Amino acid sequence: MVRRKGYSKYRAKKVKIDGIIFDSKKEGIRYLSLLAKEKLNEISNLELQVKYPCIVNDQKICTYIADFRYTDNNGNCIVEDVKSKFTQKDRVYRLKKKLIKALYDVAISEVL
Numbered sequence: 001m002v003r004r005k006g007y008s009k010y011r012a013k014k015v016k017i018d019g020i021i022f023d024s025k026k027e028g029i030r031y032l033s034l035l036a037k038e039k040l041n042e043i044s045n046l047e048l049q050v051k052y053p054c055i056v057n058d059q060k061i062c063t064y065i066a067d068f069r070y071t072d073n074n075g076n077c078i079v080e081d082v083k084s085k086f087t088q089k090d091r092v093y094r095l096k097k098k099l100i101k102a103l104y105d106v107a108i109s110e111v112l
Contacts, residue, residue: 012084020048027067027082030111034068043078046070050079052106054099064096066108082111 012024022028037043050069054061068080079100083093097108 024082024084026084026111030068030080030082034070038070041073043070043072052100052104054096054103056103061099062096064100067111077106078109079106080109080111085112 012026015022015025015028017028017031020031022031031048034043034046038046047069048067050066052064052066054064066079067082070078072078100106100108
């Protein structure tokens with residue numbers, strides 16, 4: 001796919017909320033939803049753009065950047081990635097998802 005200047009890979013439009021630029025409107029809406037849950041004490045420790053370096057045999061393969069990480073009321077650490085029907089099928093994303101599970105024993109929750 002040839003990208004034209006100013007467009008993202010999947011044509012998602014960036015949005016700015018609270019001074020934070022999100023890769024898509026959908027991700028920005030999810031952020032507002034999680035903020036509301038945090039204010040209601042349904043979740044805690046909300047973090048954005050959390051980096052997970054993928055290192056195998058002392059060699060850095062890549063870095064996975066999660067959209068959100070937070071703690072639910074049961075004390076579970078939740079890692080979320082906002083996906084569209086197109087990005088969910090991306091080969092690189094699927095490989096990174098498997099690497100994160102293998103290296104960190106973290107299951108990524110996809111928000112569609």
